[in-house]
Amino acid sequence: MTNRPFTVFLVDDDAGVLKALDRMLQLRGYEVRSFTSPQLFLASHDASVPGCAVLDVAMPELDGLALQHALTAEGSQRPVIFLTGEGDIPTTVRAMRAGAVDFLTKPFSDVDLLAAILRAEKEDAENRTANASLNSINARLAMLTSREREVMTHVVAGRLNKQIASDIGTVEKTVKLHRGRMMRKLGVRSVADLVRLAERAGITAGGS
Structure with missing residues (x-):
């Protein structure tokens, strides 16, 4: 058993398939939540819960691909595994291009599903670690004053203190002061570290 806080969200309009998969996955130690329709799944979906979605492609009203798009539209990075009884190539291509982890054709083996x-x-x-890191960076950036933020963009652009002072209409001593405070708040010690942090936050040289 995995004994890990990872939930598998099963969405399939075939109750028999849901029951079989639910039983198999619980025996492997996974937390499982089963839904007979995409609408029921979306109504209770909590993106903060670690897990993946195993979706049947062919479902009435809202198929698996449309459900995947709905998750993406709400900002969820939930990994998706598709199940299909057809396995047509165009659908597979669309699913994988949209970021699906895998696309399994029924009947599939337990081994293949578990591997997926x-x-x-x-x-x-990996997504949650990256998001936590970005949230931390944004929290530190929020502590900067508007002037410190301005100085940061100039530093990232490779400008020297003297050049920055001229650009923003102040003296070099004041730029050094703002620069030092900015670096401390962001927890970086070098320009290289600052550039990497800015790139992670999507801040371009001279941008906002």
Whole structure:
């Protein structure tokens, strides 16, 4: 058993398939939540819960691909595994281009599904780590004054203190003061570290 806080969200309009997969995955130690319709899944979906979605492609009203798009539209990075009884190439291509972890054709083996879920678990963990890091960076950036933020963009652009002072209409001593405070608040010690942090936050040289 995995004994890890990872939930597999099953969405399939075939109750028999749901019951079989639910039983198999619980025996492997996974937390499982089953839904007979995409609408029920979306109504209770909590993106903060670590896990992946295993979706049937062919469902009435809202198919698996449309459900995947709905998750993306709400800002969720939930890893998705598709199940299909058809396995047509165009659908597979669209699913994988949209970021699906895997696309399994029924009947599939437990081994193949478990392998796909392990890949989804890794992807989910990596996404959450990256998001936590970005949230930390944004929290530190929020502590900067408008002047410190302005100085930061100039430093990232490779400008020297003397040049920055001229650009923003102040003296070099004041720029050094703002620069030092900015670096301390952001927790960086070098320009290289500052540039990497700015890139992670999507801040371009001279931008906002």
